[in-house]
């Protein structure tokens with residue numbers, strides 16, 4: 001008979017998302033809506049890891065006692081969300097730009113006039129690494145309060161070697177200091193900085209020759225992302241950067257086909273990217289190439305909603321066998337939201353995903369999209385005990401109660417780190 005550190009018992013609905021182990025890869029097609037739902041479910045945790053999951057009577061047979069027992073009767077328990085695409089660290093506000101957009105200017109017109117990303121770059125360069133860490137800690141608390149327990153975070157508001165290193169070093173300090181796991185991505189090719197105005201080729205070479213070696217030297221990033229779009233980087237420039245990154249061991253990702261079909265989906269497949277993100281205007285041919293190459297689609301419905309853009313062809317992607325994940329794209333200009341539940345609601349109400357598919361896309365598939373599926377994304381023995389308890393009797397509430405935070409409790413590595421009564425519980 002085993003004694004655990006923590007037992008969650010009698011969950012009205014326990015969503016394990018089990019059965020899609022890393023060796024099986026992310027969920028595709030019909031497998032996307034398998035929640036592994038157990039009624040009257042229980043989870044046992046020891047040393048931050050899940051040791052047993054199943055119907056409460058079965059789990060209690062194996063693990064009858066624990067230092068702490070939580071009764072989740074009438075509530076839903078599911079894995080903590082994995083937010084697979086964020087721009088977590090930046091300074092300043094884009095409220096003026098928001099006003100301009102409300103008066104008819106487009107996001108791209110504002111960018112072309114030197115606003116947008118470059119406005120945020122100017123402000124972020126003024127902030128010290130330590131000040132960025134403080135900003136980041138507060139933001140991670142807010143993500144945690146909305147149920148996110150693992151987050152991918154990109155650089156990209158520095159755009160010089162020193163400034164990009166500052167952002168990536170801050171991300172590493174955040175990962176060490178905060179309960180939420182932070183997975184860093186180098187996005188040196190987010191925009192062409194003022195120092196290289198009108199010379200994207202020159203900046204692309206600088207990214208390859210100067211920035212990438214420095215990032216690799218300090219082992220500061222898992223992934224390398226590129227904004228492949230008219231007005232940012234062409235497919236040729238993007239390919240050169242991603243192929244160079246791969247030689248340094250950074251796995252490619254792409255901001256692809258967000259505002260036009262610029263061949264980003266196809267390029268993602270060709271360079272073996274782990275994911276292509278956005279994909280509002282991706283071609284059928286590009287999507288087929290992604291399915292073939294096992295490149296995942298990370299869909300960002302909050303961005304399309306905030307910018308008033310059309311929805312990506314999510315159902316078509318699922319039908320073609322593309323593995324789909326969801327993320328917030330949290331950033332100051334195109335998606336200032338911390339809420340994966342809001343993203344799930346938008347995925348259901350605007351992209352046509354079913355609630356179960358959206359939950360799988362926000363947990364197990366999102367973990368695959370950032371190389372974390374061996375540790376997180378589902379509730380199975382051996383995985384990290386990251387889960388949330390909802391103030392709801394049915395999981396579909398996540399998609400129905402849009403704009404509402406249903407998190408009752410959030411657990412990270414088997415520790416309660418947020419409660420709706422007390423807020424975030426510091427270490």
Ligand code: NIG
Nearest residue numbers: 117227255329331332333334
């Ligand atoms: O994913 N598309 C490029 N990058 C971000 C926007 C960043 C910003 O506007 O500051 C995005 O939407």
Ligand code: FE
Nearest residue numbers: 085087255329
């Ligand atoms: Fe983005």
